[in-house]
Amino acid sequence: MAVAADAVRQKLRFFLCKKTSSSIQENIEALISSYGSLAPKRYKYSEVTKITSCINNKLGEGGYGVVFKGMLDDSRLVAVKFLHDSKGDGEEFVNEVMSIGRTSHINIVSLFGFCLEGSKRALIYEYMPNGSLDKYIYSDNPKEVLGWDRLYTIAIGIARGLEYLHHSCNTRIVHFDIKPQNILLDQNFQPKIADFGLAKLCHTKESKLSMTGARGTPGFIAPEVHSRTFGVVSTKSDVYSYGMMLLEMVGGRKNVKSFAQVSSEKYFPHWIYDHFGQNDGLLACEGTPEKEEIAKKMALVGMWCIQILPLHRPTITKVLEMFDRGLDELDMPPRQNFSQTL
Known part of the structure; x- marks a missing residue:
């Protein structure tokens, strides 16, 4: 009986975790959709790797990830920052991406797009040819x-x-x-x-x-x-x-x-x-x-x-x-x- 009860509890826990994960993902997708045309373009991870593979030029690396030079389909040069795998659910990441994506100022770097696939996250910025100060x-x-x-x-x-x-x-x-x-x-x-x-x-x-x-x-x-x-x-x-x-x-x-x-x-x-x-x-x-x-x-x-x-x-x-x-x-x-x- 004890073994059977443990099995039931494990199945229930698996179901609840799956449901919670699914709910979080739905919330994230709803959050992205709520920004409509104001949201930066969302890329698949395979698309992001393709953007950087044509140049394969590493620009820098820090505590939060590594940055590569890349090129979009319209030939614009970009800097792609691959963030280290994150354990967060992604909601905070999306909130920050959307807020920064809505900024528009000559002295703020422009965010062209982002990628969010599970723990894989990347940011696509305009490329700055003269580097950092x-x-x-x-x-x-x-x-x-x-x-x-x-x-x-x-x-x-x-x-x-x-x-x-x-x-x-x-x-x-x-x-x-x-x-x-x-x-x-x-x-x-x-x-x-x-x-x-x-x-x-x-x-x-x-x-x-x-x-x-x-x-x-x-x-x-x-x-x-x-x-x-x-x-x-x-x-x-x-x-x-x-x-x-x-x-x-x-x-x-x-x-x-x-x-x-x-x-x-x-x-x-x-x-x-x-x-x-x-x-x-x-x-x-x-x-x-x-x-x-x-x-x-x-x-x-x-x-x-x-x-x-x-x-x-x-x-x-x-x-x-x-x-x-x-x-x-x-x-x-x-x-x-x-x-x-x-």
Whole structure:
């Protein structure tokens, strides 16, 4: 009798799991259908592999997947990101894909399509021929490659893209991984924010996010994402990451320097702050007074963005206003110290 009862329970469990899986799949399909013509094109996995097989050029690899260059039937070049196998049911993936797919801004990378077949997931983006920003700002002569004027234009373009995500989307998007590696450059070096793998969606009326665990890249993660002691997680968390990136663009070095000879230089903002105070052009700008003004303005804006407490940081809209003002109109932000803040 016990054996028979166990067999019945196993069959019932199998039936319920099958029904639940089927229901989830139906919900996903209904969710995709609800977006109608607004939804990005859905591809079969076999179609996605065909798109990349004609070129077979690996563009990069990260914690969330691998990216290959590909070509669509209409000869448009694309970047296809194959995500590592996921155990999730796919509903959150579809929600994020649909929300990002509805974005339309010159400084946000365009999503052409996606694939969702069980655990197989892929994203098809427009191809950016000049790659990511990091390969330029960490080079031996970053300012010679891009030039200060172009670097300044790129900084403003990224801020405009963030302002769109924070304030102009139907669904507010907090990116949570703003860094040079996630800024792609098109043929004209127009910057586009990419890689929304860590992005979190919230209603436009919400000013703060409920979130468990830290997310982002070391060196760019806002203090409140690590610990709520510093404040609530919000769009200001992206502003912090943007500020760190600005300082890297100015200094031409990573904000976490593994082999710093002087321990105080381990914390990159202190390095920027000290050189700014010495009025030595940040050791990065040898040229005209106009170029030095660009460097100083970017550094000042960056230092305001990385204020430890979110309350003291500007919104990204305020950041754009700061860029419109003259250098003499910008105040020097207070030097940050974690121990004094707590």
